[in-house]
Amino acid sequence: QQKGIRGKLNILFDAMEGWIVVLAVGVASGILAAIIDITSDWLSDLKEGYCETAFYLNRRFCCLGYDDEQIECNEWIKWNTALQARSASAEFWTNYLFYIIFSTLFATIAAYLVKVYSPYSAGSGIPEVKTILGGFVIRKFLGWWTLIIKSIGVCLVVASSLCLGKEGPLIHLACCCGNIIPRVFPKFRYNEAKKREVLSAAAAAGVSVAFGAPIGGVLFSLEEVSYYFPFRTMWRSFFCAMVAAVSLAFMNPFRTGKLVLFQVVYDRDWHAFELLFFALLGVIGGLYGALFIRMNLKIAAFRQNSWLRFFSVHEVVFVSVLTSIVSYLNIFMRVNPSELVANLFRECVGGDYHNLCNHSNHWKPTLLLLIASVLKFFLTAITFGLKVPAGVWLPSMAIGACFGRAVGLAVHAWQLNNPNFWLFASCAPDGQCITPGMYAMVGAAATFGGITRMTVSLVVIMFELTGALTYVLPIMITVMISKWVGDAFDKEGIYDGWIRMNEYPFLDTKEEYVYNTSASQVMTRVEDLMVIDTTGHNTLDSLKQLLRDTGYKGFPVVNNKAKNMILNGYISRSELKYAIDKARGKQGISSSSSCYFSSNLPVLDSSPFIDFQPWMDQTPITVSHKFPMEMVIELFRKMGLRYVLVTKNGQLLGLITKKDVLRHLSVMHHPNFSDNDDLQDP
């Protein structure tokens, strides 16, 4: 308790420290996202050609002088020009080949880097981040190596033709920043709760830079990722997400002032009858989600359990070659998904984009879009789970946008051909009535919702992409329907599915459990536990023996084990170990010295002894043996407990750990759950 100006300054710094940390995390995430955007854009364009004036420029920057994107600029050299392949077929085959080669090269390098340097960089990282925020430690998952390799990897894979996005990895990378930066501050280094707060904020920053949606990021962190979200965390997360967005805007990676490519502004409103089609898109989105999750998990399980797991790099090469061969032939699959989504979202004002706005011929683009959405579905299902950094959000949105735009084009054609049909009565007689771009956006929201089962945060993200409150209602209805349809098949989103498949110890905070089990049915019975008896003769040796013989994470301490087993406290394995190590250094303590766990310390005994009480949890949370299991689960979830002791009139009956709870839950839900000991309690 310091007084005076110095004390006040210390308090101020103390209060500021948290803000400084999230500020740094936000800035780092924003800059990292900008670098990844720029690099991957350049690499991606390298598949088509190179910039003559400066090889390190991507197509857009190379052609910055040319206003219209449609005009070919002279500085940008396509590969066929470079190789002087001039006939039409030679041009096609040269570019096709280069597309396949570069695409596969990028994917292969990424897969190799991941395999050799950082296996944790694979996948989106969101299931693991969820698990970590749920209170478990996966060592090195958020370390330097992951940060570096995943950053490089994500640039490469996004530039390849693989069906994946950088959104999930960006969240993982932001969390890496959120793990590494606080290490500088002692207050954060040793405080798990504070660390987790920063991680929640970092996750928000990740979404903020991935979608240019800071508020959506905070809600995502709240809804999807964070386990325990006190209000202070929310405010800090918001700050962190804002700072990240501002940093990204400052870097301005696309030179358009937009935070992400696919931000749109519509200047037309929607009509009530369109809700019908939006609802249809919602149903499709839900079906897509359910189907995708099942298929993807099946493929992933096969990958994990078969010979395939030894050939992760070969698999990436194969999928990459396959994807690029298929993708090049359909313009809607050739371009990178972020650009595709941007183009599909766009209204038909100003330029056209691959005949999407040619009102005389609707059928060709509609067909191409439908083919693209189906092929992308299968390719994404194979791709998500490969051992490269890969997110599933953007491909899902691309699939939805393709399908949505196809539906939009169809409706548009219908309306143009039958303007007097009763459904279109509310259309203005002159001017365009249907905006197919809006259908693409609604479709993207539907598939996004179907796969992640996010609700509020998804709607807010889409709202921030358009900036207008008008479109929130249709998006909301679509997302709701998509979620309902998806939930009718399986209750879990893709991340929960992966968590279950990987058997991560994660206790869902959203599900409601109503079972008629009591604590005594789930607990590990006292007979199967090792307890420390205060009335027994404990020596340093006997305790060391106990540690050596058993692998338990902790030991209940009881009075008079033989008779009434009255609970006295609980000592965790690490505390016990620490106390023993500390005691050994003391004078007069030998390995046969007595150890005491109760307040009945010997007063007349002259030989030195050790008092273990300070290391013991003297007030563990206890529940009665008849206590309903739902309430125990609530206790675990809301209080962040790791164990609860079960007593009957003060007498110890058993112990329930978080793992017992998880095992109990999974037995209820999924009969073939097994224990996973790779993951450690913190």
Add this chain to the structure above:
Amino acid sequence: QQKGIRGKLNILFDAMEGWIVVLAVGVASGILAAIIDITSDWLSDLKEGYCETAFYLNRRFCCLGYDDEQIECNEWIKWNTALQARSASAEFWTNYLFYIIFSTLFATIAAYLVKVYSPYSAGSGIPEVKTILGGFVIRKFLGWWTLIIKSIGVCLVVASSLCLGKEGPLIHLACCCGNIIPRVFPKFRYNEAKKREVLSAAAAAGVSVAFGAPIGGVLFSLEEVSYYFPFRTMWRSFFCAMVAAVSLAFMNPFRTGKLVLFQVVYDRDWHAFELLFFALLGVIGGLYGALFIRMNLKIAAFRQNSWLRFFSVHEVVFVSVLTSIVSYLNIFMRVNPSELVANLFRECVGGDYHNLCNHSNHWKPTLLLLIASVLKFFLTAITFGLKVPAGVWLPSMAIGACFGRAVGLAVHAWQLNNPNFWLFASCAPDGQCITPGMYAMVGAAATFGGITRMTVSLVVIMFELTGALTYVLPIMITVMISKWVGDAFDKEGIYDGWIRMNEYPFLDTKEEYVYNTSASQVMTRVEDLMVIDTTGHNTLDSLKQLLRDTGYKGFPVVNNKAKNMILNGYISRSELKYAIDKARGKQGISSSSSCYFSSNLPVLDSSPFIDFQPWMDQTPITVSHKFPMEMVIELFRKMGLRYVLVTKNGQLLGLITKKDVLRHLSVMHHPNFSDNDDLQDP
């Protein structure tokens, strides 16, 4: 467990029921808000004149043909014209008089209605809504009478010249809808938890219609109002808020397509150096908040404890006359605050508004604005707490907007006179650099933040008012500074202050408590409790006697009171009463029949007995006597407990109720807290 289509349909309806309820609440809130907007606008304009063509039209609707607001329209008859007072002074005095008369008339009717029909309609209602969502029942607070009287009252007071807003009351009214509508559905009528979920959603809808900010509403409900906010609630709240906003937009009360008058669009960006002035506004906002809360609570305490409390209507008359006399003389105080805020937020593009955009004369409007903000401060401090429906948000925003615009004008004048000053180096040489309207908005956010200490939700509300992400960062920084400055004086916002003053039993979920007390220091000791002894001879008569003699809310049940007092369970007063009442009707039961509270039921005893076990909580939550008090508070907050039993090795030592916790907390914070028994546990 029904099967088949019928069962599935039942399940579907069951799942839909919650959505239908929030849909209805949303629609009701939206329509109610629209009606209040239209009515209060009309009444407000009645102070100035009336519409010749149709007396029930307000000025804007009356003059709908006239495009420019500045031109006087012929259909709108000012009072001086009606009374043919033609000289300048006669015109002034006539209008002044009518202003005072109407204003006072409206306020007086409102005060009278509140006093006679519904005292609960007074004030903003937010402190009470918070308390109700915290788990306490205030009977009739959200009933029909409150809904009707507060709706009428809020129209009247908003139309009067009193310094108050309709935002708080709108939230209260939405909660009334959220309380009344679910009564139709049996599932909701009897389930307190579900009722509270709907109330949380209703609060979100209230903010949604008050500010046209559905997302801000949800976050407000989460941040400020709701005690326990599971994720499902969030999604429903969002839906409810959206529906309310859409309903309001559909009614289009302002005929501008805007949901609230003061939505703005800026087409200029801010400069980094302006953050300095925004920070200054933040400091002022924080100081304003701290000062206002202290002053307002002092006045309110005086009102409650002096003779003044018997003259609530007279007081309203007095304040109303005073306010209208003062307000008429300053144009920025004469118009209703919602219009004022809208005009102050506006950029100087297109029309001018009372010389705010006249760049040659900055000083007159600046001075008028400063006078307005100071006078409004004192008037609002007196007004908030009067026995009329009254919110404090809008007047706070108006004060901040006045002050902010004044600062903006000053900075603008400075920049115009010294364009080469180093601070303004980043200004473009031609064109306007400073946007005073933005200063008004930032100032409004600062005072709003200072008074409510809201954070995320406030920023999101302001974001939704402008719709552009660009202005979020300055607003955020301002709100943050305002909160820090305010918190440096008092940690509580205005609502928490009122809750404390009214001694509502509310346990704040946001504060962190770190004390070195243990459960045994706070508990009511077992010696001071009435316990039921299972080994004693309990008869119906003795139990009835117990109920008659004591006022306790519940009784611990112990084994062998005399010897070891082993805890067996807990029975609440109401359950005991119910069980006794039920037993009395049974055959063979007399008032001397034995009552049993343990599983040792008599088997050989032939006389009839009553088993009270089913009515008893057989697994109450217990904590050890050494359990730290912070953890007990956490248990209460997170598990929504109402009591916890303190034991030592199974032996009952005492009882801690929610009230004990509150008393403990308030003793720590505010030494002169007393018990309040008007409010009841549910």
